[in-house]
Amino acid sequence: MPRSHASLPRLYVDFDLGEAMTATLSREHVVYLVTVLRRKEGDGVILFNGRDGAWACRLTDVSRKAVTVEAEARVADQTPPSYLWFGFAPLKVGRLDYLVQKATEMGAGIIQPVMTRFVQGGPPKPDKLFANIVEAAEQCEVLSVPRLESHVSLVDLVRDWTGFHGDRCLLFCDESALSGSPVGALQGLDPDRRVGVLIGPEGGFSDEERALLLAQPFVLPISLGPRILRADTAGVAALAVVQATIGDWR
Incomplete structure (x- = not known):
């Protein structure tokens, strides 16, 4: 603009x-x-x-x-839509607002709450989430407004992933993985392959959820470095490294 x-x-x-x-x-x-x-x-x-x-x-x-x-x-002119999917376990009010706003600013094209075992509270209100998306788009001159999808359980997300997303790679930000830079793993992906980023709740994924994700052929676990990050910080960090390495920042 x-x-x-x-x-x-x-x-x-x-x-x-x-x-x-x-x-x-x-x-x-x-x-x-x-x-x-x-x-x-x-x-x-x-x-x-x-x-x-x-x-x-x-x-x-x-x-x-x-x-x-x-x-x-x-x-x-209208900017092209982003195909970057961003899934997150809902957080407490305030930090949830922040996370959705930052995902919009960072170029997410699809935003979807994912209900996990240790999620804080129930499903967020769609009207409130979309209001935060719009607020961020208005303030930051975002023309391609992210699409907000209805909340889904992690089990259902994994079960239906291929049917809804085709061969999209799901980047699983695994807080239990060995510490390291995610850049190498991301650079090894097909540059034309669409990706999604999944962030867990403050309590992390359960052992069963982590095993479920790691068993999927479309899942790529990545580390976000040597420090434990709050979920909202992890979301921004993950989106930044993805956009800089394989996204539209290049």
């Missing part, structure tokens, strides 16, 4: 964007623009929907009850 537009608020919308487009924003966006930001008629805003790129729009009718926008020009 051109930095000349960095000062404008960015909003994720669910309607189509294009030339001569006019639309009425949601109540949530009205409150944010009018009450929080004090925007007025004629002010600019950047809209994106994950499909049509980013568009500079003008507020044409502003009140505390409704805001109408009109598209002026596309300021960024």
Whole structure:
């Protein structure tokens, strides 16, 4: 996105964007623009929907009850979707929000909660997770918004992996593995093969879960080094090394 537009608020919308487009924003966006930001008629805003790129729009009718926008020009083309799958065992509120936001910023294309034996609490609320995805996308100029998949048990994930993901390699961040750099293992993968990253809960994977994962031909266990990392830190570290070694940072 051109930095000349960095000062404008960015909003994720669910309607189509294009030339001569006019639309009425949601109540949530009205409150944010009018009450929080004090925007007025004629002010600019950047809209994106994950499909049509980013568009500079003008507020044409502003009140505390409704805001109408009109598209002026596309300021960024739509970026291609990321095929990087990111699975994580849900964490406590706050750290869970952080993890989902960082996964969005780091280029995950598919985000999915995975329920394990030592997971903290029950399945997270999808609306809350998606709100965090959108917030990160808005703040960091992410145009390809990650797809949020419904939570799944680790057993079901492993059982159905090939059916849903084909030959995608599942990178299992194994805290019980011998310490070492994951770079060599990642560089040995087919550069055209899609990958997924799986992060466990704070209590780690159970012995049975670890054995289940290590028995799968599509699983590649990797170490994240000599230190024990908190789950949210491990997620960011794993995504960073994957993106730098075999991902879209190259």
